[in-house]
Ligand code: 2BA
């Protein structure tokens with residue numbers, strides 16, 4: 001089995017959750033916060049059989065979209081206080097980590 005940790009934008013999380021259920025994937029959704037934008041996002045945990053990892057990643061890919069955000073540099077770095085023009089940041093679709101699982105048990 002593998003553990004997929006998928007960090008997705010809040011705007012995509014409900015649709016992703018619905019499609020994961022529809023396609024038979026079990027998941028847990030945790031509220032999380034991006035370190036750079038300091039904004040809320042969602043982290044999905046999925047315990048998935050090896051042969052279903054690609055299908056799960058396809059569901060994530062299809063339901064999570066890249067968006068552009070503008071941020072004021074001083075919001076990220078206080079020392080950039082003299083830079084007032086917003087900079088463009090591309091966020092998402094999804095950042096996925098795929099980890100080996102030794103064992104999955106339910107009690
Ligand atoms: P939920 O996703 O809300 O699932 C609650 C219960 O509904 C599950 O209990 C299971 O009995 C049933 N269920 C969930 N998904 C299903 C599906 N695709 N088909 C048939 N029945 C389904 P538990 O298995 O004891 O899971 C309790 C909670 O543990 C789950 O809450 C979920 O948050 C987490 N979880 C379970 N398996 C997981 C996995 N493989 N990956 C990530 N999280 C998992």
Ligand code: 2BA
Nearest residue numbers: 007033034035036037038039041089090091092093094095
């Ligand atoms: P945030 O940390 O809020 O980052 C939002 C977006 O800002 C990132 O989008 C990226 O385009 C940009 N960004 C982040 N850190 C940067 C840096 N040090 N320098 C320049 N630009 C930077 P994504 O890459 O799509 O990431 C979306 C969210 O996924 C992140 O939110 C973070 O919560 C998570 N994430 C991304 N890569 C990660 C990693 N290697 N480890 C843990 N979490 C990660």
